[in-house]
Structure formats: structure tokens, C-alpha cells
Amino acid sequence: MTISNEIINKKWVLKERPEGMAKKSDFDLLEEEISELSENEIMLKNKYISFDPTQRGWLNDAPGYLPPVQIDEVVRAMGVGEVIESKNDNYQVGDLVIGFAGWQTYCKTTPDEAGRFRKLDDKFPIPTSLNVLGATGITAYYGMVELGQVQEGMNVLVSGAAGATGSVAAQIAKINGCHVIGIAGGETKCNWLKNDCGLDEVIDYKNSNVAEELKAKAKDGIDLFFDNVGGEVLESSLNHINLNAKILLCGGISGYNSTEPLPGPRNLMNLVIRRATMEGFLVMDYLSKAQKALEQLEEYLENDKIKHQEDILVGIENCPDALNRLFTGQNIGKQLVEL
Numbered sequence: 001m002t003i004s005n006e007i008i009n010k011k012w013v014l015k016e017r018p019e020g021m022a023k024k025s026d027f028d029l030l031e032e033e034i035s036e037l038s039e040n041e042i043m044l045k046n047k048y049i050s051f052d053p054t055q056r057g058w059l060n061d062a063p064g065y066l067p068p069v070q071i072d073e074v075v076r077a078m079g080v081g082e083v084i085e086s087k088n089d090n091y092q093v094g095d096l097v098i099g100f101a102g103w104q105t106y107c108k109t110t111p112d113e114a115g116r117f118r119k120l121d122d123k124f125p126i127p128t129s130l131n132v133l134g135a136t137g138i139t140a141y142y143g144m145v146e147l148g149q150v151q152e153g154m155n156v157l158v159s160g161a162a163g164a165t166g167s168v169a170a171q172i173a174k175i176n177g178c179h180v181i182g183i184a185g186g187e188t189k190c191n192w193l194k195n196d197c198g199l200d201e202v203i204d205y206k207n208s209n210v211a212e213e214l215k216a217k218a219k220d221g222i223d224l225f226f227d228n229v230g231g232e233v234l235e236s237s238l239n240h241i242n243l244n245a246k247i248l249l250c251g252g253i254s255g256y257n258s259t260e261p262l263p264g265p266r267n268l269m270n271l272v273i274r275r276a277t278m279e280g281f282l283v284m285d286y287l288s289k290a291q292k293a294l295e296q297l298e299e300y301l302e303n304d305k306i307k308h309q310e311d312i313l314v315g316i317e318n319c320p321d322a323l324n325r326l327f328t329g330q331n332i333g334k335q336l337v338e339l
């Protein structure tokens with residue numbers, strides 16, 4: 001008898017493709033017995049599941065950078081699990097593993113499948129490893145450092161600035177000697193950015209007019225804009241870009257639940273006038289050289305140079321709610337579910 005014979009996995013599968021914000025009824029929480037491990041497979045007991053806005057896009061039947069989650073398939077998500085059984089020589093019982101663990105309590109997988117799992121040491125708490133040292137932190141690092149070429153004296157704007165990606169991006173810019181403006185929703189998040197993270201200016205887009213605020217707070221213009229939001233925030237920001245500015249399109253969360261085609265910014269000619277560039281990027285393309293980012297981010301954490309927050313719900317039943325919190329802004333920092 002192996003452990004897997006005794007395990008009942010609880011898993012959220014996609015029942016119907018959501019229209020707009022996902023509803024709990026778009027998913028089913030099922031229980032299944034797990035079959036025995038085959039050669040090279042490992043069994044993970046999931047400890048934390050990560051919630052990322054991109055998961056909403058994976059639920060659509062539309063071409064993306066990864067195939068859509070299929071009906072009746074476990075909802076795809078990053079997470080961290082502990083190896084409880086292994087038929088793979090590279091993984092021992094007790095190892096912590098980060099990868100596509102899914103919205104489920106156990107994950108049976110071949111860990112080297114497409115390189116989407118890696119071992120995790122226990123130097124930092126797991127929530128930190130899914131936040132600053134996870135895909136969001138690596139995104140912030142490569143966006144700011146490699147693509148944005150962040151440098152002392154730059155005027156930097158970050159939208160979605162209090163979130164997992166945005167807060168690390170904004171703080172990397174501060175560490176590099178930039179003047180940083182952050183846009184976020186609500187007083188609590190804006191106060192955290194100003195008082196704890198040391199941003200120079202904040203704009204509360206839920207309680208003020210972003211276009212007016214930018215006029216007042218971005219007087220020296222914007223050299224680098226790290227955009228997580230898109231839509232009106234992007235359009236307003238384009239009116240303040242400096243000569244040779246760079247706009248990094250990291251995400252466009254304001255449109256992820258849209259059921260209609262999104263309007264484009266009406267002022268793209270500003271790119272021409274200002275000889276500016278706008279570039280989209282995906283962290284996936286940088287994962288093979290994640291080590292460099294991780295070493296730098298670990299150093300920042302060890303020296304308390306980066307503040308971070310994790311928002312942790314407990315229990316597998318909370319997965320659909322956890323996803324939606326990203327779109328209402330209820331999440332204060334990196335959204336996780338602990339199992």
C-alpha cells in the first residue's frame with residue numbers, strides 16, 4: 001500500500017466559462033481518490049495556492065500564452081507543496097516544491113514537465129517565496145531592471161502599485177534612486193506605499209481624478225511607466241511621458257473581466273511626439289534566468305529594503321473568492337490560500 005491509495009484530493013474544476021467576473025457556480029469542488037504514482041512522478045500536499053490576475057484569462061476559451069483551462073480540468077495556479085511520496089530520484093519526501101500546483105489539496109505530477117516545478121529552500125517563509133521571491137517579484141525585477149533599465153534620477157510611475165508585482169517594482173525603483181509615483185486604490189494602500197515603502201507621491205485612483213492628480217504630481221514628466229492596469233490610467237499617463245520615455249505593459253487588470261472589446265488609448269500619437277516606446281513582456285520568458293533576480297531580491301529582503309504584505313485566506317473552499325478579491329482590490333498584498 002502506498003500513501004497515494006489513502007488520499008482524497010479536493011479539487012476545484014472549471015464547470016462553465018465565466019462571463020465577466022467569475023462566479024462560484026462557474027466551478028465545482030470535487031473529491032477524488034488519487035491513483036498510484038507512476039515512474040518519475042511525485043505527490044505534493046499543497047500548502048499554499050497563489051492567486052494571480054492572469055488566472056482569469058486562462059478560464060477564457062481564447063488564445064493566450066498558455067492553453068485555456070479546459071472544462072472539468074483543475075484550475076491552473078502556482079502554489080507550493082511538500083513532497084509526501086516520490087518515484088523521482090531528484091525529489092525526496094519532505095522537499096518543498098513550487099510550481100503549477102492548481103486549486104487542489106494534493107498534486108500528482110511529473111516535476112520536470114516543461115520545467116514548471118522547482119525545489120524551494122526554507123530560507124524564507126513560503127508566503128514570501130510566492131510573493132517577492134515568486135513570479136510577481138521576478139516580474140517586477142525584470143521589468144524594472146532589465147527592460148526598464150531603471151537608473152538614478154528617473155521619474156517612474158507604477159500603477160497597481162500596492163499589489164504584489166507593483167509594490168516590488170516601485171520599491172526597486174526607489175532603491176535605484178528614482179522619484180516614484182504610485183497609483184493604487186484607497187487610503188490604506190496609498191498610506192502603506194508612502195509611509196512604509198517610501199514612495200515620493202501616491203495617487204488614490206478610487207478617490208481622485210488620475211488625470212488631474214498626474215498634472216499636479218508628475219510635474220517633471222514620466223521617464224518610465226510600469227503599467228499593471230491599462231485603460232484610463234494608461235491613457236492619462238501617456239499625456240505626461242517625457243522624451244524617449246518607456247512604457248512597460250506588465251498587465252492590464254482593468255480589462256480582464258471585460259465582456260466587450262477594450263477601447264485603445266486615444267493618445268498613442270504621444271509616443272510619436274515623444275519618441276517613446278511601449279513594450280509588453282511576460283515573466284515566463286525570464287524564468288530560465290530567475291536565479292539572478294532571486295539573488296538580488298533575497299538581498300533586498302535580508303536587508304529590509306523591500307516591504308511586502310500577504311493576504312492569506314485559509315481553506316480550499318475559498319479559491320473562487322480569492323480570485324475575485326484581485327479584481328475588487330480587497331487583497332492587501334499578495335493573495336494566497338493556505339491549506
Ligand SMILES: NC(=O)c1ccc[n+]([C@@H]2O[C@H](COP(=O)([O-])OP(=O)(O)OC[C@H]3O[C@@H](n4cnc5c(N)ncnc54)[C@H](OP(=O)(O)O)[C@@H]3O)[C@@H](O)[C@H]2O)c1
Nearest residue numbers: 139163164165184185228250251252253254281282283329
Ligand atoms: N507580464 C507578466 O509576466 C506578469 C506577471 C505577473 C503579474 N502581471 C500583471 O501584474 C498585475 C498585478 O498582478 P498581481 O499578481 O501583482 O496582483 P495584485 O496587484 O496583487 O492584485 C491585483 C490588484 O489590481 C488592482 N485592480 C484590480 N482591478 C483594477 C482596476 N479595474 N483598475 C485598477 N486597479 C485594479 C487592485 O488594487 P487596487 O486596490 O489598487 O485597485 C488589486 O489589488 C496584473 O495586471 C497582472 O496581470 C504580469
